[in-house]
Amino acid sequence: MDTVKIPLGKRGRPSIPNPVRGLGGKVAWIIMGLVLLGVIVPSTFTYIGPGNVGIVIHKLGGGVDRKPLGPGLHFRNPLTTGIEEYPTYMQTLVLTRGQTDGSAGNDEINVNSVxxxxxxLDVSLSFELESTRVPTLxxxxxxxxxxxxxxxxxQTIRxxxxxxxxxxxIAAILGPKKAEVVNRTQALLSERLAAYGFVxxxxxxxxxxxxxAVMDAINAKNVMQQQALTAQNELQKNMYQAQGDSIKAAGRAMAILAEARAQAEANQLLSQSLTPNLVQYEMTKRWDGKMPQVSGSAVPMIQLPNPR
Known part of the structure; x- marks a missing residue:
């Protein structure tokens, strides 16, 4: 009797999905998403600080928005727009020979006199930017x-x-007209920079x-002018003193003349008023009734006034 052998195979086990493998893929995608969000989200917001404005630049067309962004937080599309921040607060441009007071180097202004x-010249310019004109600038x-x-x-300042x-x-620029030079230059700068938003x-x-050599000549001229002014002041002083002395002398002479005239008039009046009777009367008033003591046998004669 033939025996039929039936091959016996291994019993198959049911397949079980790997949860770790599936979770790992999702985690990777989540991480990638978070990274993208971390990169994209911050760039979609722009913060403009106080005293500044934001200029919106369109990357696709290359244009600029005519209206700037004010201070604060603003949303934008980082793929199509860019933001350039510009200060509008007061700033000072310093232009000097040396690297001092904020000058970047030898920024002195060189010009020629008449x-x-x-x-x-070492100069400085303080200005603000008009916010609505910043995009045009x-x-x-x-x-x-x-x-x-x-x-x-x-270059505009120069x-x-x-x-x-x-x-x-040069002498006028260094001396009496320096303020005029400053005021006229500021007026020209205000007019020419206003078109670009500068205030x-x-x-x-x-x-x-x-x-x-020019400074030495100016100094020598100033010394000569000062000496001439001093001499002129001394001459005027002497003239005034001489005039004062003359006036005093004339006054003294007039006083002496007036006194002499008064004395002459008084003498004349006195001589006119002296009569023999008046003299005898005055002598009588001063006689004390005693006879003068004389030596000899002569008797003094006293003449009394003759009454009328």
Whole structure:
């Protein structure tokens, strides 16, 4: 009898899904999502600090919004827009020979006087930016405010000073007309920078330098003028003193003359009033009734007034 062998196989086990493997994939996606959110979300908000405005730049078209963003938190699309923050508070541009008072280097302004002599000046300009004009300012120069200050604004200051200083003598600039130079230059700067949103608050000339030979000539001239003024004052003093002495002498002479005239008139009146009877009367008033003591046998004769 044939025996039929039936092959016996291993019993299969039911497949069980791996929870760790599935959870690991989800965690990876979650982490990636959080990273993306951490990168994208902060860039979708922009904070503009106090005293500043934000310029909205459209990356696709390259244009600039005409209305700036004010201080505070603002939402934006980081893929299509960019924000450039600009200060509007008061700033001071310092232009000096040395690296002092905020000057970046030798930023002195060099111009020529009416005589053609070189003049160098240390100046400073305080200004604010009009917030509504800031987008236009950025569209014009496409750079930060510091670059605009040391470029366009500095050249504008130099041009204004050349127009004003170029019509004056060095001696006048250093002396009586310095304030006029400052005021006229500030007026020109206010007018020319206003078109770009600058509001000029104050313009100052801190120091003026001229060639040493010119300074020596000015100093010598000032010394001579001072000496001449001193001599003139001394001459006037002597003239006034002489006039005073003359007036005093004339007064004394007039006083003596008046006194002499008064004495002469008094003598004349006195001589006219002296009569023999008056003299005899005065003698009688002063006689004490005693006979004068005389030696000899003669008897003094006393003449009495003759009554009438």
């Amino acid at each position: 005589e053609g002599q070189p003049v160098s 950025y569209s014009t120069f496409r750079t930060d405010i510091q670059s605009i200050q040391h470029g366009f604004v500095r 041009q204004a000073l050349q127009e004003v200083v170029g019509g004056q003598e 000029v608050k104050q313009f100052t000339v801190n120091e003026i330098r001229a060639p040493q």
